[in-house]
Amino acid sequence: MLLFFSLFNLTMDLYYVTHWRHLPAMVATDWLAWLWSIYAEADRFWIVTPWSWAQEAVNVYVTTAVNLWLVWAIVKARPYRHALQLTVGAYLTYSVVLYFLAAHVSGYGGMRERRVANFALFYGSSLPWLLGYLYMGWDSFAAIAARFAPTPSVRSKSSK
Numbered sequence: 001m002l003l004f005f006s007l008f009n010l011t012m013d014l015y016y017v018t019h020w021r022h023l024p025a026m027v028a029t030d031w032l033a034w035l036w037s038i039y040a041e042a043d044r045f046w047i048v049t050p051w052s053w054a055q056e057a058v059n060v061y062v063t064t065a066v067n068l069w070l071v072w073a074i075v076k077a078r079p080y081r082h083a084l085q086l087t088v089g090a091y092l093t094y095s096v097v098l099y100f101l102a103a104h105v106s107g108y109g110g111m112r113e114r115r116v117a118n119f120a121l122f123y124g125s126s127l128p129w130l131l132g133y134l135y136m137g138w139d140s141f142a143a144i145a146a147r148f149a150p151t152p153s154v155r156s157k158s159s160k
Contacts (some may be wrong), residue, residue, distance in 0.1 A: 001132045002067045009064040012036075013056050020053045042122035043103065045110030055095070063092070082140040089137025096130040 015032045016023070024047075026033035040047045066088055073081040103110065103122065111118050 001136075002071050005129065005132070006064045006067045006071075009060050009067075013060045016047075017053060017057050017060050020047070020056075023047055039121065039125065041112050042118045042125070043108075043110040044112060063088070082143045085136050086140035086144065089133045089135075089140060092129060092133035093137055096126050096133070099126065 012032065012035070016036060019026065019033065023033050023036050027037045028034075036047055046052045066084070070081070070084050070088060072078075073084055100123070108114055108119075108122075111122065
């Protein structure tokens, strides 16, 4: 999952970060710009705003590096793996939930037409990130909580 997300960041999102100002003009001649124009039906603000560019730039350069570091930490069974995984899981979950909430509060102002297909595109395209990072965060939270849970002998002594 982390490798897929990183590959997406280094292809689609990197393309967006490097070309965002000119995407609308490039749709007729560039297939990646055309793909972004499909998403623009669900949220045209995402395609053209500096806020979105900044968030995607962080995603491309920072999150990709941290994802790859996390993959390495998992493979090498590094002791800090769960702390890093919880941090990344919480950050990305928060990011997607905030994106959904901002769209909802704005009345889906970036959506060209409020149709089922556009809502499916809007939510469905971000859902893998939400569910994947939410699971990662929960998995690490559970592992950390289990590690620091009192042992039965400690619990029985403290309850006396």
